[in-house]
Amino acid sequence: MTDASDTAMASSVLGRRLQAARQERGLTQAEVAAEMRMARTTLVAIEKGERRVRPEELVELARLYGRQVNELLRATPPAEALSAQFRVALTSAPESSTLQPLIGELQLLAEDYGELERITRRPSSHEYPPVYATEGLRPEAAGADAAIRERIRLGLGDGPILQLRDLMERDVGLRVFGLSLPSAVAGLFAFDEEVGGCVGFNINHPNERQRWSLAHEYGHAVTTRTRAEITVLAGYRRIPANERLAEAFAENFLMPSSGLTRRFNDLIRSSPEGPTPADLVQLSDIYQVSVQAMILRLEGLRLIPSGTWDELEAAGFSANEAKTLLDIGGREPDRSRLPRHYRYLAVEAYVRALITEGQLARFLRTDRLGARETVQELMSRLALTNLGEVTRVEMDPLFQSRLERSAG
Amino acid sequence: MDLQDVLADACVVINLAASQIWDEVAEANGYRFVLTRKVTEESQYFYVARPSGLERVKIDMQDLEARGRIKIEDPLPEELGSFVEYAQHLDDGEAETLAISVHRSIELATDDLGAIRFVNEQQLPVKLVRTSSMVHTWASRMNPNQSLLTEVLLRISQGARFVPPKTAPHADWWVRNMSGEGSTA
Numbered sequence: 001m002t003d004a005s006d007t008a009m010a011s012s013v014l015g016r017r018l019q020a021a022r023q024e025r026g027l028t029q030a031e032v033a034a035e036m037r038m039a040r041t042t043l044v045a046i047e048k049g050e051r052r053v054r055p056e057e058l059v060e061l062a063r064l065y066g067r068q069v070n071e072l073l074r075a076t077p078p079a080e081a082l083s084a085q086f087r088v089a090l091t092s093a094p095e096s097s098t099l100q101p102l103i104g105e106l107q108l109l110a111e112d113y114g115e116l117e118r119i120t121r122r123p124s125s126h127e128y129p130p131v132y133a134t135e136g137l138r139p140e141a142a143g144a145d146a147a148i149r150e151r152i153r154l155g156l157g158d159g160p161i162l163q164l165r166d167l168m169e170r171d172v173g174l175r176v177f178g179l180s181l182p183s184a185v186a187g188l189f190a191f192d193e194e195v196g197g198c199v200g201f202n203i204n205h206p207n208e209r210q211r212w213s214l215a216h217e218y219g220h221a222v223t224t225r226t227r228a229e230i231t232v233l234a235g236y237r238r239i240p241a242n243e244r245l246a247e248a249f250a251e252n253f254l255m256p257s258s259g260l261t262r263r264f265n266d267l268i269r270s271s272p273e274g275p276t277p278a279d280l281v282q283l284s285d286i287y288q289v290s291v292q293a294m295i296l297r298l299e300g301l302r303l304i305p306s307g308t309w310d311e312l313e314a315a316g317f318s319a320n321e322a323k324t325l326l327d328i329g330g331r332e333p334d335r336s337r338l339p340r341h342y343r344y345l346a347v348e349a350y351v352r353a354l355i356t357e358g359q360l361a362r363f364l365r366t367d368r369l370g371a372r373e374t375v376q377e378l379m380s381r382l383a384l385t386n387l388g389e390v391t392r393v394e395m396d397p398l399f400q401s402r403l404e405r406s407a408g
Numbered sequence: 409m410d411l412q413d414v415l416a417d418a419c420v421v422i423n424l425a426a427s428q429i430w431d432e433v434a435e436a437n438g439y440r441f442v443l444t445r446k447v448t449e450e451s452q453y454f455y456v457a458r459p460s461g462l463e464r465v466k467i468d469m470q471d472l473e474a475r476g477r478i479k480i481e482d483p484l485p486e487e488l489g490s491f492v493e494y495a496q497h498l499d500d501g502e503a504e505t506l507a508i509s510v511h512r513s514i515e516l517a518t519d520d521l522g523a524i525r526f527v528n529e530q531q532l533p534v535k536l537v538r539t540s541s542m543v544h545t546w547a548s549r550m551n552p553n554q555s556l557l558t559e560v561l562l563r564i565s566q567g568a569r570f571v572p573p574k575t576a577p578h579a580d581w582w583v584r585n586m587s588g589e590g591s592t593a
Contacts, residue, residue: 055488062500069495070503356522357419358450358499368418369453369464372569 012049013077014058019047020078021065024104035064070359076118079111081192085228093230095182102179102200106188109177109338110195112363116345119354128173128197129153129222139241143248146222151256158259160287164211168199168218169339176214178203178337183233187213189220190228197221207331208290212250219249255287255297264303275304277312281322288331291319337365347378411440413479414537415509418451418501419519419570423539425467426454426567427560429546434477436546437537441478442514443469446501448480455567462566487511497526509534517542519570539564540572540582547585554588561586 033040045051134142181202188200284294346363361371455462494503509516
């Protein structure tokens with residue numbers, strides 16, 4: 001490629017980034033042009049990549065848009081696809097004005113993920129699971145079928161899945177981000193060939209709700225992948241077919257009928273009078289789902305009488321009180337916004353001196369001190385001493401040698 | 409005493425603030441630090457050990473500026489071209505600081521390995537100084553007792569989450585004295 005075409009491409013990419021940054025700031029070309037004391041046609045030409053932006057103009061535009069010049073100068077075009085996909089879903093979502101910037105955040109996070117892969121030269125393989133055919137099946141049957149096939153594909157057996165987020169990130173290749181979504185919104189899903197499959201879950205929801213939401217979005221990823229989804233909690237609207245399908249996927253993926261039936265029958269054998277509410281609470285804890293979800297699942301499998309949950313609720317049953325009595329501690333919600341692999345890539349890029357500390361802090365959505373703490377956390381390893389005690393060993397030797405070579 | 413202007417990036421500012429002997433280190437080295445506005449915005453906190461645990465403390469830039477310990481500068485119009493060029497690779501604070509350093513031939517205090525790598529690869533005419541060198545100079549000139557030296561190094565380690573990498577000047581000296589094992593400079 002010639003220098004001239006390189007320059008043209010760089011101007012084009014910068015122009016698109018400037019346009020995306022302006023739009024995200026909610027500014028019109030006329031407003032920005034007036035602020036910049038330039039003709040609107042000049043700004044149009046800059047955004048089209050037809051006119052080179054001068055350094056002082058770029059600095060001023062970055063200030064206006066609240067962006068780092070460093071971010072605007074990235075070599076790759078902005079990932080606008082996700083926001084575009086959500087436009088339809090947003091029309092029927094509650095609190096769409098609150099959701100809009102969060103979708104923008106999801107897109108930026110996905111873009112940063114790609115940038116880290118580019119910097120470290122560790123591209124994701126993006127070997128996604130197949131899209132399972134759902135035509136001709138009821139949504140509930142299609143969701144259950146996809147869940148069973150997906151468990152078989154991953155070799156998961158029929159037991160509980162404890163590290164669902166890790167599984168989705170590591171084995172399925174989805175990019176899972178924690179977002180501070182409105183309380184009525186459980187999760188988001190969107191897919192783009194370039195960016196990959198992205199899931200956002202609500203970091204403010206309880207742990208069991210989060211796991212259900214993750215499984216639900218996973219269901220979208222293997223069935224209605226090309227359609228962006230905003231998952232709203234039941235009670236806020238009628239549940240359309242694709243949502244019922246994802247719900248069925250979540251139910252069957254988290255609580256597969258064969259394994260659950262076996263565990264339930266084991267319970268019956270040890271308590272011939274039938275399962276007590278305490279048994280059901282313990283079962284829900286094993287599968288890390290809510291007590292309500294477990295009881296409704298058992299009703300659906302006809303292992304307990306239909307209406308059991310309604311009766312318990314009418315009798316004043318409280319799952320939280322039952323857990324306290326049984327000394328079953330509630331699991332902490334997942335508050336981590338960034339995928340584990342994303343954090344590793346960011347720290348690796350920093351340790352290899354491929355990015356600066358300021359860039360690291362931005363990738364990690366924290367300040368300098370927070371970034372240093374993350375580096376220390378990931379660079380130290382847990383190890384067992386010869387006395388069997390867990391100790392923390394400073395600095396991974398591989399990282400250390402990379403560090404030394406890079407710093408020269 | 410005439411102090412030499414030395415640009416400092418956010419890495420160094422946090423380290424020096426965490427040492428809690430900013431003035432002493434600056435004087436022992438004969439430096440007054442020049443910070444860009446972006447650097448003052450980015451270098452905000454360090455930890456201080458309290459009986460109740462580590463407490464996040466905000467770096468008081470106003471106080472440092474009022475006492476003449478820092479000077480805040482923005483890049484001049486003729487430096488913006490270099491800033492934008494460097495910002496393709498470095499964060500804005502680092503790129504601004506480097507642009508000023510190159511244009512005004514001012515020494516640059518940094519521990520940022522990304523920035524150091526960039527300066528070396530681009531063969532930029534910049535003289536670099538590291539936190540470990542500055543603290544070592546303070547220790548050599550002021551000859552603090554071992555317990556104070558160890559305490560200062562621990563403050564930086566805990567308060568800024570910083571220990572110089574093995575490739576940094578005086579890294580062995582730092583680690584030895586942080587554990588209180590030797591006072592030789």
